Amino acid sequence: MTAPTKSSAVHQAPDPTSGLLGTSRADQFFKGLLTLAALLIPLLLLALFYELAHGSAPAIAEFGLKFLTDDVWDPVAEIYGAWPLLFGTLLTSFIALVLAVPLSLGVAIYLTEFAPEFIRKPVAMLIELLAAIPSVVYGLWGIFVLIPILRSTVFPFFRDTLGFLPFFDGPIYGPSVLSASLILTIMIMPFIMSVSRSVLLAVPNSQREASLALGATRWEAVRTVIVPYARSGIIGAIILGLGRALGETMAVTMLIGNRHEISASLFAPGYTMAAVIANEFSEAGTTLHIASLTYVALLLFVVTVIVNAGARLLIWRVGRKSGG
């Protein structure tokens, strides 16, 4: 029998000068400080946008919106079009997301709902470790390990079996859109896994119990109750992964082949916005070249903002629908 616990809390009389409304001077001070800090973020964003727009003004004046659709990038002739870059960024991120989301969610669900107790924590820790590896290390690993394997076995296999599709046709070099997408997949998986794992862990046990007590199998409980409960958090995890994929520079530029062209084949090299900025900025000689690269940066910025805003909207609508 447990002994009745005696409450030993000392109840202090409320200070008449400080109320819940924050009338005390210290409260006012901190409120001011925090408001300032909170305002700094949107200000920073605006400043960044302004700086990028300002820096790319010559390119905007020269190419306008055609910059987005033109596919020639020729620093010698001073003609710049960013469509292959835009396309490369979106395509690699899209492929990475399509591959990484089901895998990561599967692992997260397995780790929180099905795995034996003794492997849950160690595996989760390993995953968090993966997220901390610098991208240049992923890039090197990609060049020395991933690409040789892809070139010698995986890509030929795809071409032999799925070669009737234009995506898996054509010469195999190694560095390619598909290699870059795969390295991105590997890089964003730890993020999506560890965030969705914590989201799933936060689902109250009472929800699991409610579902199982109504005769659901473990899997049905996951599908009908646990994942829906965690839905907006999972979408947040996916956005985090997408944001990382869109902006990833180092590993992608090491694996994508860096060619300003669009090919139907995923075995062909390509380019991304982040990669071109990293590669060409230090060598850019002319004003227009620098301005064009800044224009690309502006584009990347806008794409990231749009993707994030769209995803927020999705979360908001999902949250409203489920009422959770």
Next chain:
Amino acid sequence: MTAPHGPDARITSAIPPRTVFPAAEDFRSTHGDEAPCITVRNFSFWYGTHQVLHDLTFSVPQRAVTAVIGPSGCGKSTFLRSINRMNDLIPETRATGELIVEGRNVYERGLDLVAHRQRVGMVFQRPNVFPKSIYQNVAYGPTLNALIPKADVPDLVEDCLRRAALWDEVKDRLHSPATGLSGGQQQRLCIARALGNQPSTLLMDEPCSALDPGATAKVEELILELKRDYTIVIVTHNMQQAARVSSLTGFFESGVLVEMGPTRQIFTAPTHERTEAYITGRFG
């Protein structure tokens, strides 16, 4: 069960002398010799190395309300959760002995746990509605287990909500989120959800602890009505409630069944000193 119950039965102070025992009354007339629905034999239960239930042996009759009372931490919830094997979710738990529900040992190998849990509904100590619509909450079980044709689900939902005394309050917002309901309404929704799954046995763990007296009265009314069709085991800290709804009462203390018998007898002439001490509040 066969404790002496004579005219000299003392009326204990916790129960006002004029308390009637409606449920106890008809227990004698209608349930005197029905087959038990739940039979417990030498049942023990451990959390890790901590034994919480000690060698329980008793049975619970069909289509009657059996109350389980006892001090906090004595293992009432653990016992209830053993019946539908909810404790399986907690790592390192262990059970020995037999717990037979409708003729099958719940702990035997090869038991169809999903079917078992559908037959044995549960209302938890704290309301745990799904963050779905009110309608979807009640429809969850019957849809998942495909108990009835899809077209009949709306009628079933209405019926269950009516029986849980919730229909009038929610009929205009069936498709709004259940999380927007008050705590008491959520608990009644949990009851409706359990009924929707068409169980034969209903386990209720302090179903009224979050309810106001009005809602409590409604739920008690519901329990009295349900016992015509369901076997009900209810855990409660409220002696009056046990007296009002149950025909049989078991008193647990430290994981041991101290005494079990017709509710009227437990409350008026307990055979065990500890029971009397607990009921009269001289517990300690």
